[in-house]
């Protein structure tokens with residue numbers, strides 16, 4: 082495909098792009114192998130911060146789509162990198178699963194359970210959310226000079242059994258209760274994520290192609306940061322959604338298996 086000739090790295094979204102729930106979309110394994118065989122790097126980029134890099138490696142390897150030399154990055158990785166760079170000493174109260182909380186600690190960040198001693202609020206896709214945690218988060222956001230970081234803006238996450246509330250919905254809830262919105266969002270479509278990825282990959286932005294199923298995160302992310310973009314219609318977006326969209330993908334394909342390099 083002429084539009085993809087200069088691409089050195091393909092970044093694939095996961096949910097709705099590589100798989101739906103536990104099922105791969107068509108012969109993705111073969112498609113990725115063909116890309117690797119051409120010397121083009123394969124990468125995975127997810128906004129889903131409900132689990133850690135290690136869990137994703139295990140899942141992707143188990144599905145047969147992740148190999149040594151592939152790239153992986155998530156909105157959670159970006160949030161922890163950002164905090165290590167800009168607020169290493171911060172005392173972080175987080176809405177996160179226990180696994181993610183331990184992961185953030187293992188990166189050398191100071192996670193506290195008492196919101197009264199915190200000066201950073203990190204909002205991730207906490208699938209173990211309780212009312213008590215929401216009360217603590219709300220109390221913290223009522224304090225002055227608290228840095229508020231959210232991992233991503235997605236309102237819902239697709240699953241085999243329909244959509245479930247995601248961080249974008251938590252942001253709205255906390256906005257109503259506290260009046261605060263995030264200072265920084267580290268997932269697609271925001272620029273801070275592109276900065277880290279471009280630095281890590283060591284290529285120019287127009288040598289990267291973002292492949293995803295969502296216009297307002299995946300495609301907007303690629304477009305905002307000067308990457309090529311491929312919208313796949315295997316997930317959330319339907320062809321008619323393009324008519325009212327302000328973002329315009331480089332290519333629109335039925336699914337990832339139509340990519341040719």
Ligand SMILES: [Mg+2]
Pocket residue numbers: 094095096097098293294295316
């Ligand atoms: Mg997706």
